[in-house]
Each structure stands twice: as structure tokens, then as C-alpha cells.
Amino acid sequence: MTAKTKFGRRGVMAGVMGLLTGALAGRAASAQSSQTAPGSRREVITIDVAVLGHTNYDNEDGAWNRHPDYAEQHPDHDRFRAGFRQSDLRGSMQYHEGLIYPGGTIPEPKDKRDVNWDFEREPIGTFFDRGWVVINNKSDGPYVPRPDPHLLSHTDYYLGGVVSAEDLTPTDMLSVVGLQHDNQQADPRFLRAVVGGTGRFANVRGQMIQRYWGNNTSVLQGLFIPKGIKPPSPNFRIEFELWI
Secondary structure, three states: OOHHHHHHHHHHHHHHHHHHHHHHHHHHHHHHHHHHOOOOOEEEEEEEEEEOHHHOEEEHHHOOEOOHHHHOOOOOHHHHHHHHOOOEOOOOEEEEEEEEEEOOOOOOOOOOOOEEEOOOOOOOEEEEEEEEEOOEOOOOOOOOOEOOOOEEEEEEEEOOOOOOOOOOOOOOEEEEEEEEOOOOOOOOEEEEEEEEEEHHHOOOEEEEEEEEEEEEEEEOOOOOOOOOOOOEEEEEEEEEEEEO
8 A cells, every 4th residue: 555545545534533433523513402401490489479559650641632530640540541531541650569479379259359468478489570651541533442451561570589788789680571450340450471581581482371369458559540549569370481
């Protein structure tokens, strides 16, 4: 065998070994990527939340077409509701905060008026909700009036701890967007999108179902309530279906 032939065979074998090594390395990298890729594991988390009524804040500067009885929060409930049904509230801003508990903490309510939570357990987190009202009860355009749903909002659920001066941004947080409605439906639940988060939820995607879950002893304030009325603030049970 000549030196030239030996060199040629060695070159071919070196090329083959290089290809095999590259292929094996590629497969290993692909396997590692598939094991750690976000969205590969399903996780369901259930929480209970209680809205803190005193944090509820509405700003109706964007809603110009308000009936006087509604705009002035007439103390007569019937006149207030009649004024509401003649108002266009689009553009109003709303904000509130609340406390988060493990799912199953707040007992199941007997009915929609049941005040079934008195903050007797320590919370595990805090949520912040803000958005824009989409209610339009007037029929002054080529569309059907929209009395419900009432809010298009963004909510951040801090599940890694209660937001406080000692911990301003707890690590594990979920962000949710979508429509909300009031509690008048026979089955008052709504579906919203989970769009991301922080900490162990940094790459999360998914959805949530929220159900009305009675009321708590904090008093709800805001421009959607007649003067002199002090209703209890609502609770909700939430189920997150996540892909992490």
C-alpha cells in the first residue's frame, strides 16, 4: 500500500468519525433541549383569593356618556340601576388588590350573598388587578349594547409571598390577561390567558378559570355602588392550567 493510499484512507476515516461525532453531539444537544424546553410539563394550581374592598378604585374620567343618576351615585337603588342601564362606561379605569390563599381555604359559599370569609388565615401571596371597563348600555351606534362582560384587565398573582415593605417583588409570579364579568350569571366563571411570569413561572404559558366564591368582610367601595350602600367584597376560586 502506498503512502498516498494510506493517507487517503485515513482522511476518509477521519471524515466519517467527524460526521459520527457531530451527529451524536447533535442528538445529545437535541435530547437535552427537549428535556428542558419550556412548555413541556403540565401543572395545575388552585388558589382562593379575597378582594380587599377598600383598595378598589374606579376612575370614570373616560366615560362621558353617564346618566346623571348613575354619575352621581343616586342613593335610591332603583334609580341608580336605571341610570346605569342608560350609561356608556367605556374607558373607565379600575384597580384593586387582594390576598391569595391555598385552594380550598375559603369554604364553598351557600349562595351569592354569603359572607364566608373573615381573613382568619394568613395569606400566601398578593394580587394586583387593573384594567378598563367595556360596559356600554347605550344603543347609539350600529352595534348591540354591551352590559357585560364589564372589564378587560391585567392581573399579577404573586404566589411566592405577600408583597410588603420587606419583600416588594416576591419571586414566583403569574401574569394573566383577558375579560372579566360580574357575578350575575347562573354559572359565573370566566376564562383568561396566562401570558408569563417570574421565578419558576418565567417561561410559563396556559389559562385560568375563575369562579365567584362568596364574599368577605371587607367593604367594597367604588363608583359602581349607590351612595350609602356598603356591600361585602367578593372572593374567587381560581384554577391555573400551566405548561412549564
